[in-house]
Amino acid sequence: MSDYDIRKTVNDKYSLRGRVFQKIREDILSGKYKEHEELKEVAIGEELGVSRTPVREAFRQLELEGLIQIIPNKGAYVTGITAKDVKDIYMIRSLLEGLCARMATEKMTEEQLEEMEENIYLAEFHAGKGHMDQMAELDNRFHDILYEACDSKMLEHLLRDFHQYVLRVRQKTLSTNTRGRASNNEHRQIMEAIKAKDAKKAEQLANQHMINAYDNIVKNGLFEIYGEENGQERG
Amino acid sequence: MSDYDIRKTVNDKYSLRGRVFQKIREDILSGKYKEHEELKEVAIGEELGVSRTPVREAFRQLELEGLIQIIPNKGAYVTGITAKDVKDIYMIRSLLEGLCARMATEKMTEEQLEEMEENIYLAEFHAGKGHMDQMAELDNRFHDILYEACDSKMLEHLLRDFHQYVLRVRQKTLSTNTRGRASNNEHRQIMEAIKAKDAKKAEQLANQHMINAYDNIVKNGLFEIYGEENGQERG
DNA sequence: ATCAGTATGATTGTATACAATTATACCAGG
DNA sequence: CCTGGTATAATTGTATACAATCATACTGAT
Numbered sequence: 001m002s003d004y005d006i007r008k009t010v011n012d013k014y015s016l017r018g019r020v021f022q023k024i025r026e027d028i029l030s031g032k033y034k035e036h037e038e039l040k041e042v043a044i045g046e047e048l049g050v051s052r053t054p055v056r057e058a059f060r061q062l063e064l065e066g067l068i069q070i071i072p073n074k075g076a077y078v079t080g081i082t083a084k085d086v087k088d089i090y091m092i093r094s095l096l097e098g099l100c101a102r103m104a105t106e107k108m109t110e111e112q113l114e115e116m117e118e119n120i121y122l123a124e125f126h127a128g129k130g131h132m133d134q135m136a137e138l139d140n141r142f143h144d145i146l147y148e149a150c151d152s153k154m155l156e157h158l159l160r161d162f163h164q165y166v167l168r169v170r171q172k173t174l175s176t177n178t179r180g181r182a183s184n185n186e187h188r189q190i191m192e193a194i195k196a197k198d199a200k201k202a203e204q205l206a207n208q209h210m211i212n213a214y215d216n217i218v219k220n221g222l223f224e225i226y227g228e229e230n231g232q233e234r235g
Numbered sequence: 236m237s238d239y240d241i242r243k244t245v246n247d248k249y250s251l252r253g254r255v256f257q258k259i260r261e262d263i264l265s266g267k268y269k270e271h272e273e274l275k276e277v278a279i280g281e282e283l284g285v286s287r288t289p290v291r292e293a294f295r296q297l298e299l300e301g302l303i304q305i306i307p308n309k310g311a312y313v314t315g316i317t318a319k320d321v322k323d324i325y326m327i328r329s330l331l332e333g334l335c336a337r338m339a340t341e342k343m344t345e346e347q348l349e350e351m352e353e354n355i356y357l358a359e360f361h362a363g364k365g366h367m368d369q370m371a372e373l374d375n376r377f378h379d380i381l382y383e384a385c386d387s388k389m390l391e392h393l394l395r396d397f398h399q400y401v402l403r404v405r406q407k408t409l410s411t412n413t414r415g416r417a418s419n420n421e422h423r424q425i426m427e428a429i430k431a432k433d434a435k436k437a438e439q440l441a442n443q444h445m446i447n448a449y450d451n452i453v454k455n456g457l458f459e460i461y462g463e464e465n466g467q468e469r470g
Numbered sequence: 471a472t473c474a475g476t477a478t479g480a481t482t483g484t485a486t487a488c489a490a491t492t493a494t495a496c497c498a499g500g
Numbered sequence: 501c502c503t504g505g506t507a508t509a510a511t512t513g514t515a516t517a518c519a520a521t522c523a524t525a526c527t528g529a530t
Contacts, residue, residue, distance in 0.1 A: 064299035095330040
């Protein structure tokens with residue numbers, strides 16, 4: 001008992017609120033609702049066949065997830081991720097994925113390690129075939145395993161959030177063919193380091209893995225999906 | 236325009252929901268509502284003289300803050316922070332405060348630097364007098380300045396959350412007389428490094444600052460406030 | 471006495487009604 | 501044509517009513 005997860009209930013798929021929450025999040029991340037677009041309670045309620053109440057509660061959650069901004073008495077607006085946000089997130093993730101890999105080195109179970117190996121093997125196959133959807137899915141899963149393995153619900157929670165947050169960027173990134181394979185090779189190196197119980201190396205590799213991912217984003221100029229006016233603001 | 240903050244509206248003190256949110260959070264952090272205690276919508280609503288609606292919305296936010304856990308159709312329960320959580324948070328904060336200090340070295344304004352110097356000067360005074368409340372307040376403010384100065388709303392947001400989260404521990408920590416002064420000296424060193432534009436040193440010092448803070452917590456066995464059954468769980 | 475089953479009460483989930491606030495459109499005056 | 505103000509509509513904020521779910525206590529049979 002008591003192995004509950006702080007935010008399992010958010011994924012509660014069987015309450016209206018939970019479904020509304022997931023649906024809106026999906027629609028924001030997929031780009032259906034665009035940056036600065038206003039979300040209206042009744043409209044979304046009608047679309048999903050529910051009243052305003054569950055929609056409002058979902059809004060409050062989405063706000064804390066950082067996906068929308070609620071201006072009191074005015075409305076809910078989809079928040080844009082600026083280029084600077086993405087950069088910051090990758091800098092933060094670089095450190096935290098490193099920490100996660102270090103911690104995972106001590107805590108990882110045999111089953112987790114095996115799933116990782118399988119994951120990398122499969123990804124190699126799909127990389128060859130150019131199956132980008134599967135690559136994205138496997139990349140998700142690789143990092144999930146790492147998050148679970150670090151045995152820290154705080155860190156796991158945090159990294160999962162960021163992972164979600166940059167979803168739009170990430171999917172584009174992996175679809176630049178060469179990066180998919182390079183990324184998987186980095187996964188392999190991280191896995192090897194963990195297998196060899198070399199925590200320091202695992203940390204350093206995971207660190208670099210994020211830096212490489214970000215560099216790739218910059219190099220390929222993938223920021224256009226975040227609109228034009230973004231980037232550095234003050235300063 | 237458009238210098239909005241993702242979660243400014245949460246601090247919206249002028250809506251019922253905002254006030255309820257802040258009140259409950261305060262009551263949890265101050266220890267009024269204890270770990271695993273059940274929060275009932277009507278009871279809290281009556282206490283604050285509002286209906287269930289704003290209370291429910293506040294609950295949804297508190298859940299995402301990680302302060303309560305909502306079990307569908309059952310209730311809302313105050314989540315405990317385990318000793319392991321505290322440890323994890325300090326490990327994470329160590330890295331992120333370091334990153335923050337590094338970034339702040341480039342971005343800090345003259346005004347911010349001056350407020351920091353004043354802060355440290357004042358803290359020295361209060362440390363001598365044993366004014367623990369003021370020390371806690373100044374410590375809060377020191378870190379806030381740093382968070383603002385890093386010029387990253389993502390990082391600022393994150394660090395503020397963690398800062399809040401370990402509030403209970405922190406206040407106890409600073410009241411162990413010697414740590415208050417030592418902590419302030421570390422603040423001074425960080426400030427000096429930033430002043431000298433030595434980003435690497437600032438990072439390393441902020442890093443160590445967190446490790447020292449955590450060591451102090453462990454050394455003084457300040458975990459009892461989180462109840463008995465806590466600590467490492469699986470593993 | 472113990473257990474199953476049911477009935478009752480308490481609590482949360484959702485919908486709707488009403489109040490407050492904000493946006494929009496229209497009109498009068500310059 | 502532009503400006504300011506007022507009326508109206510649209511939208512959010514809050515309260516309340518009703519439905520669904522869960523906890524508890526009681527009853528009756530074994």
